[in-house]
Amino acid sequence: MPELPEVETIVRELHEVVVGKTVVRFSVFDVQRIVRPCLSLPQKITAVRRHGKYIVCDLSGGARCVVHLRMTGELLFAPVVPAKAGTRNPKLPLNQKHERAAFHFSDGSCLRFVDVRRFGTVEWRKSGDPLPMLGIDPLSQSFSSKAFLHLSQKSIRPIKSFLLDQQKIAGIGNIYADEALWHAKIRPSRKTGSLKAPEIKALVSAIRRVLREGIKKGGFTLRDYRRIDGSFGYYQKSRKVYNREGEKCKRCHATIRRIKVGGRSSYYCLQCQL
DNA sequence: AATGGCCTGGTG
DNA sequence: CACCAGGCCATT
Numbered sequence: 001m002p003e004l005p006e007v008e009t010i011v012r013e014l015h016e017v018v019v020g021k022t023v024v025r026f027s028v029f030d031v032q033r034i035v036r037p038c039l040s041l042p043q044k045i046t047a048v049r050r051h052g053k054y055i056v057c058d059l060s061g062g063a064r065c066v067v068h069l070r071m072t073g074e075l076l077f078a079p080v081v082p083a084k085a086g087t088r089n090p091k092l093p094l095n096q097k098h099e100r101a102a103f104h105f106s107d108g109s110c111l112r113f114v115d116v117r118r119f120g121t122v123e124w125r126k127s128g129d130p131l132p133m134l135g136i137d138p139l140s141q142s143f144s145s146k147a148f149l150h151l152s153q154k155s156i157r158p159i160k161s162f163l164l165d166q167q168k169i170a171g172i173g174n175i176y177a178d179e180a181l182w183h184a185k186i187r188p189s190r191k192t193g194s195l196k197a198p199e200i201k202a203l204v205s206a207i208r209r210v211l212r213e214g215i216k217k218g219g220f221t222l223r224d225y226r227r228i229d230g231s232f233g234y235y236q237k238s239r240k241v242y243n244r245e246g247e248k249c250k251r252c253h254a255t256i257r258r259i260k261v262g263g264r265s266s267y268y269c270l271q272c273q274l
Numbered sequence: 275a276a277t278g279g280c281c282t283g284g285t286g
Numbered sequence: 287c288a289c290c291a292g293g294c295c296a297t298t
Contacts, residue, residue: 033281121294
């Protein structure tokens with residue numbers, strides 16, 4: 001379930017590895033769901049960047065390739081196979097199960113798009129085509145308590161649902177929403193507009209904190225998420241509430257509860273989150 | 275603003 | 287066998 005920190009980790013690693021490479025071929029294995037490029041290849045990649053939870057590859061000439069991993073999508077980079085046997089990255093076998101598509105580069109390396117649940121997308125956009133409209137990036141300078149208050153004060157939805165709304169704030173998913181609410185000591189079911197100024201300040205700071213920490217730890221691996229070399233993130237070691245139903249709160253030692261908020265499992269401490 | 279559908283693998 | 291995971295989109 002890649003969220004902002006997982007996507008940011010992948011984007012940084014991809015940027016390092018594929019910028020300057022030329023896509024010579026795009027193989028589609030899941031013909032029902034993956035669309036072929038609407039532009040002619042070869043195309044050189046000039047940048048890889050994050051847009052909310054989208055991965056955007058800028059191509060020379062202005063076109064873009066936009067990837068969304070949804071829940072189980074993975075981008076795995078397969079370097080050029082060396083001449084000597086046994087030196088290839090053992091974590092990345094040549095043929096991946098559930099491989100839906102692959103970008104082939106002119107130097108012989110390739111980027112595999114693997115997705116068990118087939119929710120993930122690869123879209124090709126011509127020069128000038130717009131990217132999806134999203135809300136404020138929570139790691140940007142403009143994400144302040146004041147901005148959050150302005151966005152949220154009229155909302156009557158539960159704060160958890162508000163945090164997951166990509167049109168309001170782009171990049172937070174189920175895990176980091178629960179983690180941020182725990183740090184800010186706010187219940188996921190609280191009405192957004194009922195939050196007081198100190199609570200908003202705490203929440204904004206908690207969101208930045210958990211996202212930054214997530215990036216620092218290379219993301220949160222529960223089961224599917226992997227970095228482009230096949231290795232795992234380790235933010236799950238810093239996890240306070242997500243998926244910890246029945247366990248003790250790390251702050252007050254009360255028992256962690258699970259409730260449904262907006263149809264999503266939400267974990268929180270009954271005692272210290274108000 | 276709330277709900278259902280898209281998917282498949284894992285679990286009870 | 288039923289149910290759950292869950293981001294996003296279409297529909298109400």
